[in-house]
Amino acid sequence: MTVSPHNISRILPAVDIAVAAFVIYRLSRLINGALAVRILASLSLLLISAMAARLVGLQTVYLLLKAIIASSFVALVVIFQTDIRLAFAAVNRGRQGKEREIEEVDSIIEELAVAAESLAGRQIGALIVIERSMSVDNFIAVGTDIDAKVTSELISSIFLPYSPIHDGAVIIQKGKLTRAGCFLPLTQNPEVSKNLGTRHRAAIGLTELVDAVVLVVSEETGSISLVVGGRKTNDLDPATLRKVLRKLIEPRWLS
Amino acid sequence: MTMDQPEKKYLLVGLSLLLALLIFFFVVAETTGEQRMVAPLEYEGVPLGLKLEIPPPARIEVVVAGPRILLLKARMTGLKLTLDLHGLRPGRNSFAEPGQFSPAESELRVRKVLPPVEIIARVSQ
Numbered sequence: 001m002t003v004s005p006h007n008i009s010r011i012l013p014a015v016d017i018a019v020a021a022f023v024i025y026r027l028s029r030l031i032n033g034a035l036a037v038r039i040l041a042s043l044s045l046l047l048i049s050a051m052a053a054r055l056v057g058l059q060t061v062y063l064l065l066k067a068i069i070a071s072s073f074v075a076l077v078v079i080f081q082t083d084i085r086l087a088f089a090a091v092n093r094g095r096q097g098k099e100r101e102i103e104e105v106d107s108i109i110e111e112l113a114v115a116a117e118s119l120a121g122r123q124i125g126a127l128i129v130i131e132r133s134m135s136v137d138n139f140i141a142v143g144t145d146i147d148a149k150v151t152s153e154l155i156s157s158i159f160l161p162y163s164p165i166h167d168g169a170v171i172i173q174k175g176k177l178t179r180a181g182c183f184l185p186l187t188q189n190p191e192v193s194k195n196l197g198t199r200h201r202a203a204i205g206l207t208e209l210v211d212a213v214v215l216v217v218s219e220e221t222g223s224i225s226l227v228v229g230g231r232k233t234n235d236l237d238p239a240t241l242r243k244v245l246r247k248l249i250e251p252r253w254l255s
Numbered sequence: 256m257t258m259d260q261p262e263k264k265y266l267l268v269g270l271s272l273l274l275a276l277l278i279f280f281f282v283v284a285e286t287t288g289e290q291r292m293v294a295p296l297e298y299e300g301v302p303l304g305l306k307l308e309i310p311p312p313a314r315i316e317v318v319v320a321g322p323r324i325l326l327l328k329a330r331m332t333g334l335k336l337t338l339d340l341h342g343l344r345p346g347r348n349s350f351a352e353p354g355q356f357s358p359a360e361s362e363l364r365v366r367k368v369l370p371p372v373e374i375i376a377r378v379s380q
């Protein structure tokens with residue numbers, strides 16, 4: 001195919017759409033996945049409704065939707081300014097920084113897996129909250145400020161029965177163990193089994209509100225579970241736990 | 256909503272593509288385009304004392320310009336044109352001036368009339 005102005009004008013719309021789709025995709029990756037899906041779907045619905053209103057001749061509805069669409073792009077930038085700033089900062093840090101971040105995440109996951117395995121082996125209950133893109137600060141009560149490096153020894157010692165802060169959750173924010181002995185909101189979902197213990201109910205309750213990942217070690221069975229989005233994955237062996245955590249935790253949430 | 260990472264990634268890719276397509280169509284729909292179409296013609300404003308011996312044709316061919324989305328609507332639902340006959344004089348009259356033809360959709364404009372509309376009027380008794 002020869003390159004002529006006619007050919008270029010035929011390809012241009014496809015290039016236009018592809019570039020726009022790439023930009024939208026990269027921007028949506030800055031936001032928590034489920035939320036990004038909802039935002040993209042809502043914007044698509046708004047655009048379809050606006051075009052339908054224009055076709056049918058509903059002038060007021062069309063003008064209203066057009067104004068909402070135009071302002072929603074600005075609103076999204078304002079709402080997600082922190083995520084966008086973090087993403088640009090991550091870009092500036094470059095490849096070397098990225099490799100270091102991955103190493104840090106791996107090291108935290110390793111510490112968590114070792115702690116969980118050790119606690120499960122001794123049937124000591126544990127509740128570990130790993131914050132992701134949404135802050136958990138508004139949903140946790142009491143607790144003791146710690147601000148320490150995440151190590152399996154520290155986590156194990158916090159949950160030992162004679163520790164004064166063993167009866168609550170440990171919070172991991174931005175790659176640091178920030179608090180211990182925190183109380184989480186219990187789930188109010190009537191469909192959740194009554195047989196579940198308080199730790200599991202708290203893990204489900206918190207993850208119904210925010211996108212955090214919660215690791216639970218059962219005191220009764222010594223089994224390890226992960227809770228995300230109000231859903232529980234039971235009986236994880238240490239290898240699977242490492243694998244799932246690597247999938248669920250992105251370096252940007254721990255740096 | 257809980258999803259696996261690859262599943263979530265594909266969903267995001269799909270939605271990004273859909274949104275890009277919709278934005279593209281939203282923008283293109285508002286750009287000005289031209290369309291040649293045959294439209295039914297109505298007329299109004301025949302001066303008092305004049306009678307049409309040969310009235311305008313029921314349908315004429317025109318080139319219409321305006322937002323592409325309204326041109327699409329006109330293609331789907333049909334375009335109605337009104338010819339203003341206020342300047343009609345006894346004898347043969349030729350209407351080729353696009354401004355004399357008003358589409359029912361106010362944002363559309365007639366660019367060209369193909370061919371000019373010929374009307375013969377005479378003084379009524």
